[in-house]
Amino acid sequence: MTPAPLNRLVAQLAKLPGIGEKTAQRLAFHLLRSPPEYALELSGAIQEVVAQVRLCPRCFSLAEGALCPLCTDARREDRVLCVVEGVADLLAIERTREFKGRYHVLHGVLSPLEGVGPDQLRIRELITRLGDSPVEEIIVATNPDVEGEATALYLMRLLKPMGVKVSRIAQGIPMGGDLEYADQATLARALQGRREL
Amino acid sequence: MDRSIELAVVVSAVDYGEADRIVTLLTEHRGRVSAFAAGARKSKRRFAGALEPGTLLRAHLVARRGSTWRLDSVDLDRSHLALRTDLPRLSRALYALELCRELVRDEQPHPALFRILVEYLGQLEANRAGPTSLIAFELAALGLAGFMPRFSACALCGGGLVEPVRFDADHGGCVCGPCGLRTAHGVPVSRELAAALAGLQAGERTPMPADQRARARELLNRFVAHQLGRRLNAVDFMAQLGLD
Numbered sequence: 001m002t003p004a005p006l007n008r009l010v011a012q013l014a015k016l017p018g019i020g021e022k023t024a025q026r027l028a029f030h031l032l033r034s035p036p037e038y039a040l041e042l043s044g045a046i047q048e049v050v051a052q053v054r055l056c057p058r059c060f061s062l063a064e065g066a067l068c069p070l071c072t073d074a075r076r077e078d079r080v081l082c083v084v085e086g087v088a089d090l091l092a093i094e095r096t097r098e099f100k101g102r103y104h105v106l107h108g109v110l111s112p113l114e115g116v117g118p119d120q121l122r123i124r125e126l127i128t129r130l131g132d133s134p135v136e137e138i139i140v141a142t143n144p145d146v147e148g149e150a151t152a153l154y155l156m157r158l159l160k161p162m163g164v165k166v167s168r169i170a171q172g173i174p175m176g177g178d179l180e181y182a183d184q185a186t187l188a189r190a191l192q193g194r195r196e197l
Numbered sequence: 198m199d200r201s202i203e204l205a206v207v208v209s210a211v212d213y214g215e216a217d218r219i220v221t222l223l224t225e226h227r228g229r230v231s232a233f234a235a236g237a238r239k240s241k242r243r244f245a246g247a248l249e250p251g252t253l254l255r256a257h258l259v260a261r262r263g264s265t266w267r268l269d270s271v272d273l274d275r276s277h278l279a280l281r282t283d284l285p286r287l288s289r290a291l292y293a294l295e296l297c298r299e300l301v302r303d304e305q306p307h308p309a310l311f312r313i314l315v316e317y318l319g320q321l322e323a324n325r326a327g328p329t330s331l332i333a334f335e336l337a338a339l340g341l342a343g344f345m346p347r348f349s350a351c352a353l354c355g356g357g358l359v360e361p362v363r364f365d366a367d368h369g370g371c372v373c374g375p376c377g378l379r380t381a382h383g384v385p386v387s388r389e390l391a392a393a394l395a396g397l398q399a400g401e402r403t404p405m406p407a408d409q410r411a412r413a414r415e416l417l418n419r420f421v422a423h424q425l426g427r428r429l430n431a432v433d434f435m436a437q438l439g440l441d
Contacts, residue, residue: 018214112291113209113250115430117437146249146291149281154438157284184273185246192278 006032058129060105060122061090070094070103077101079136083126083155085109085143093141101139104129109147110154116147118154126155130162137165144171144189199260203227204274206314207252208298212238220248220268222256223297223314228305232258232268243270251277251290251318264303279322286321288440289331292431293317296335299425300342310341328441329404332413333397335421340398344424346370346417349395353379362386364416366423386416410441 006028014024031039055061056068063071070076070090080101084090090103106121118124129135140155142148156166172190173182182190205222208229213219218237222230237244247254248271255272280287297314301307317334320326326334339345347370351358359373363383371391377383390412393405405413422428435441 110434112288112431112434113295115433117434119437146251146281146287150284150287150291153282153284153287183245183247185249185252185276185278188276188278189246 059103060107060125061087061103075100078134080139081133081135081137082139082141084141085148085151089141089143099139102135106142106151109142109151111147112150121151123155123158127158127162130159130164135164137167139167139169141169201227201258201260201266203230203256203258204311205230205254205256206294206297206311206318207248207250207254208294209250210234210237210248218244218248219265221298223294223301223307223311224256225308225311226306228307229298229301229303230256230258230266231264231303232256232266233261234268237268244268246276247271247273249276250294251280253277253315253318275319275322277318277322279324280318283324284438285328285440286324286326288431288435288438289326289328290318290321292331292429292435293334293338295429295431296338296421299429300338300344307341310338313337313341327404328407328410329397329402331441332394332405332410332417333402335417336394336398339421339424344420345398346394346420348391348398351376358388358391360388362388362391364391364419366420370420384416384419386412390416407441414441 009028009031010021010024013019013027014021052064054063056063056071058067058071061068061070077100081104082093082099082101083104083106084093085106085108087105090105093099104122104126106123108116108121110116110118110121138155138159140152142151152168159166170193172186172193173179179187203222203224203226205224208221208223210218210220216236216239218234220232220234222232224230234244234248237248252273253275255274257269257271258266259269261267277290280290293314297310301310313334317326317330320330350356351373352365352368352370353372353376356373358371359375361374361377363372363377363380364370364386365372365380365383367382368380371386372380372383390409393409394413396403418428418432
């Protein structure tokens with residue numbers, strides 16, 4: 001009934017995460033109704049990303065050239081390395097403008113229930129990287145959930161014997177938060193992690 | 198609309214869509230239940246921090262069409278946060294959760310299994326459960342789920358374990374020397390190990406030496422994989438990390 005190219009577009013869009021058949025159809029019709037230049041720009045942008053964006057061979061963030069901008073920036077601190085689960089987490093930390101060190105992206109977390117072990121993450125590359133860099137401290141910035149904590153504990157076991165200081169990002173009440181409305185787990189963690197004034 | 202408040206342990210949770218999660222709960226009175234928690238990844242009030250594997254909570258469930266419930270809210274009972282500070286204990290807890298998740302079917306109550314799981318998580322959190330405890334828990338859970346492997350007598354003839362003893366998952370446990378001639382898939386097992394495992398089944402809590410634990414783990418992995426049709430993911434995870 002519908003033209004074959006439209007069906008192909010709907011099928012491709014429906015493969016995207018969070019996009020079902022109906023949404024894919026709506027997006028396809030939107031593209032069809034839009035000026036042709038928009039669709040061409042969109043397809044061009046997708047082609048560019050596929051052709052030009054690679055994983056940085058040092059930190060495994062996204063790179064356009066040989067290394068990513070964070071690895072080539074000479075102003076950044078080489079002695080501190082922040083380990084994150086994914087590129088989105090790296091971007092979140094960058095937005096704080098507080099961290100001036102380097103990054104390492106694991107591309108996942110250890111997940112005993114899903115069968116994800118250290119071999120499926122960029123942990124071996126992290127160890128290799130430490131061998132030829134002046135890193136003195138590693139900040140483990142994985143999420144404060146069970147998988148993130150398992151990953152942090154594993155990294156601590158692995159890295160401590162190498163003589164590197166390993167730290168974990170703090171957990172507790174968010175800025176501007178209200179104790180009355182804080183959930184029990186977060187509040188308990190905040191009490192455990194209290195600091196002397 | 199059927200509503201229910203259930204004491205439950207979160208046995209696993211997977212992200213769904215942009216902000217939702219599908220949570221698998223082992224409840225005290227309804228057995229395993231899958232529940233859809235809308236907005237769980239963004240909600241700071243209803244679910245924050247609670248929908249993590251191992252958390253004991255009171256789940257406010259609402260029946261939907263199909264087999265999945267809607268999780269309206271939860272009251273946290275115990276989050277077992279201390280487990281997240283120790284990788285071996287955390288791994289044991291996750292192994293126990295996966296085992297329980299796989300041993301039961303949806304909405305088939307297993308209150309005794311629920312109780313031993315809650316008790317075991319509590320012992321792990323209090324640092325009173327070493328590596329042997331996982332084997333003891335596993336044997337108890339298998340027994341409660343109706344899969345008790347037999348270590349105290351021959352699983353085929355019911356007689357004593359005459360050497361050479363073999364463990365045959367197909368026949369549900371150890372088989373004696375004469376019966377072992379009729380079994381195709383058995384693996385050799387020492388009488389000492391069989392006696393140690395039978396002791397754990399009987400409630401003894403004597404810590405096993407590391408080499409005996411490793412051998413027991415092999416047998417139980419074989420048995421569980423035979424009963425469930427697949428190896429547990431946590432088994433491979435613990436093996437990769439050298440944990441037991």
